[in-house]
Amino acid sequence: MPFCRSEILGMAFLFFVAASSIASPAQSVGSTVEAQVVVNHVHGKPSHLNNEDVVVWLTPIGSEVMPLQAHVRRYQMVQKDKQFHPHVLAVAVGAPVEFPNNDPWFHNVFSMYKGEKFDLGLYEAGATRTVHFVRPGVSFIFCNIHPEMSAYILVLETPYFAVSNTRGQIRIANVPAGRYRIEVWFERAESAEMAKLSREVTVSDPTTSLGKIEVQESPLAIPPHTDKHGHSYQADRTPY
Secondary structure (H helix, E strand, C coil): CCCCHHHHHHHHHHHHHHHHHHHHHHCCCCEEEEEEEEECCCCCHHHCCCCCCCCEEECCCCCCCCCHHHHCCCCCCCCEEEEEECEEEEEECCEEEEEEEEECCCCCCCEEECCEEECCCEECHHHHHHHHCCCCCCEEEECCCCCCEEEEEEEECCCCCCCCCCCEEEEEEEEEEEEEEEEEEECCHHHHHHCCEEEEECCCCEEEEEEEEEEECCCCCCCCCCCCCCCCCCCCCCCC
């Protein structure tokens, strides 16, 4: 049945409104928050001379944190070449983290010191085990067989965070406009030094720059860790 001119114009208007409502979520995406991390190194080890593995996060001020269920995703910390990859991982509270064993021998991932406490036991090459991180804080991750294996998982009560890359770049996407407290964590920095970096920021523009974040490395060495029984490692027990 042919439509009259007024009906055609009416349908065009409804189509425009519908298209606008579909496009609006993309238009309402929040700010991208950027920063440049610079680590002032004191130890001089080649593996410690870049600006990676610094965690920066934003906690909303004056309003509730957005429901984390909408932001939770699965993460991985892979065991490969007797190392954890990545060395530092940040996740939101409640996130599941998979621990795939991509080495040709057994591993025993555990965390008994701070944060989420667990022991995954021995498991073979090609296997994966999962932990849900429901306790906020820093979890120290080790292998009960290989003393050289260590990593950190930061469990945060905010979905707005990032870990710096080797160039020290930080990029946190989709941050709604508002006031936030910025906080910083680095494995080789003193708590007092990191507390000095905390400050209030306002996010309003499509891109918000936090400028340079300068992190001072501690002159103190990280002490050796024990195995899951509290004993010193005797030796690398491969070929498990």
